[in-house]
Amino acid sequence: MDYSTDLTIDAKGQKCPMPVLLASRGIKKIESGQVMLIEATDGGAKSDIPSWAKDTGNELLETSNADGIFRFVIRKK
Amino acid sequence: MPDNDVPESMTIVAWSGDLDKMWPTLILGSTGAAYGMQTTIFFTFWGLFPLVRDDVRITGTNAMTKALAGMNRPGISHMKLSKLNMAGAGSWMMNKLATDQKVASPKELIDMCIELDVNLWPCEMTMELLGLRRDQLIDGVGEPVGAATALSAMSKSNINLFI
Numbered sequence: 590m591d592y593s594t595d596l597t598i599d600a601k602g603q604k605c606p607m608p609v610l611l612a613s614r615g616i617k618k619i620e621s622g623q624v625m626l627i628e629a630t631d632g633g634a635k636s637d638i639p640s641w642a643k644d645t646g647n648e649l650l651e652t653s654n655a656d657g658i659f660r661f662v663i664r665k666k
Numbered sequence: 667m668p669d670n671d672v673p674e675s676m677t678i679v680a681w682s683g684d685l686d687k688m689w690p691t692l693i694l695g696s697t698g699a700a701y702g703m704q705t706t707i708f709f710t711f712w713g714l715f716p717l718v719r720d721d722v723r724i725t726g727t728n729a730m731t732k733a734l735a736g737m738n739r740p741g742i743s744h745m746k747l748s749k750l751n752m753a754g755a756g757s758w759m760m761n762k763l764a765t766d767q768k769v770a771s772p773k774e775l776i777d778m779c780i781e782l783d784v785n786l787w788p789c790e791m792t793m794e795l796l797g798l799r800r801d802q803l804i805d806g807v808g809e810p811v812g813a814a815t816a817l818s819a820m821s822k823s824n825i826n827l828f829i
Contacts, residue, residue, distance in 0.1 A: 604769040606697040610778050613700030645702050 592650055592662050595623040601658060605633040609641050612663070616647060619665050624650070627661045634659055675704040676825040679816065683712035683738070685745035685757050685772070691829045692775035698825070699782035706823075707779070708816040710789035714798055715740040716772065717788055722802045731797030742773050742804070780806035785819075787811045 598615040600608035608629040615625050627638060635654075638661045642649040651662040676698040680691045691707065698705040709717055718725060718740035725740055726732035750756040764771060770778070779786060788803060790810035800810065820826045 602768050604767055606693050606700070607768075607770050609700050610696055610770075610782070613782065641701060 592624050592626075592664075594626040594662065595619050596625045598625060598627045600627060600629040600631070600634065602630055604631050605637065607631075608634040609637050612638060612641060612661075613645075616645070616663070616665055621665050623665050625663050625665065627663065629659050629661075630657055634661075638663075675706075675819075675823045676827070677706045677708065677816070677820045677823040678826075679820075679828040680707050680709045680713035681711050682748070682829060683715045683745060684748035685760065686747050686749075687829050688713065688716050688742075688745055689772050689775075691827075692772055692779060693770075694827070695784050696775050696778045696782055699779065699784045703825075704785075705779075705782075706785040706787060706816075706819045708787045708789060708811070708819070710792050710816075711796075712738075714788055714792055714796060716742045716745055716776075717786065717803045717807055718798065719802060719804050720744065720773075725799070725802055726797035728797065734796060740802075742776055743771075745772065776804070777806075787816065787819075789813070789816070 596615055596619050598611050600611045608627065608631055612627050619625055639649050642663050646666045648664040648666065649661060650664055653660045678691055678695055680688060682688065695705055695707050715738060720741040720743045722740060724732055725735040747756045747760060786807045788807055788810045790812050793810050
């Protein structure tokens with residue numbers, strides 16, 4: 590399913606913990622209910638971003654993996 | 667907070683100024699803040715030197731504390747490895763590997779800690795002992811505090827680390 594995103598965070602090429610830090614910075618910039626897309630290539634992000642989203646109460650709408658890029662769609666609580 | 671048990675606060679005592687100890691300290695500290703935890707890093711003894719601005723070469727208030735800074739260059743960009751330092755070759759290689767692999771440097775991580783409102787508390791007593799002045803520390807560092815303030819934060823923290 591496609592979501593329209595309000596903000597895209599490009600964390601491609603960056604290693605742990607930067608994808609989570611950039612996600613945290615990004616989520617502060619959007620309003621409740623808005624949607625953020627995070628793109629990352631670090632293998633750690635695969636578990637870190639969903640775990641971060643869950644623990645911060647934000648909703649992980651979708652994850653995908655294509656061409657070595659992990660994409661996470663998150664809706665701010 | 668959601669239904670699960672998310673720790674609400676973390677305190678790290680940063681005792682070591684070694685590159686390979688301060689680096690994980692800053693990774694955990696910044697990530698804790700990204701997790702929404704109230705995060706505090708209490709810098710004491712050797713851990714204080716990385717808080718000194720990179721452009722400050724010599725700190726100290728007398729011959730001994732000046733010599734200390736001479737033998738142990740202050741600054742987040744001048745830390746040494748705790749092992750295999752090999753007169754700086756080891757830490758140079760570690761930094762080179764990190765840059766090539768796009769791992770965030772200690773400098774980037776401490777900037778991120780400041781942006782994410784991590785409390786960076788210098789230990790008042792060791793600052794005086796080592797001859798470090800407030801104006802020699804980087805911007806974004808909190809007011810120097812004592813052991814009791816650090817312990818007070820630790821007593822309220824779910825995660826306490828001494829690195």
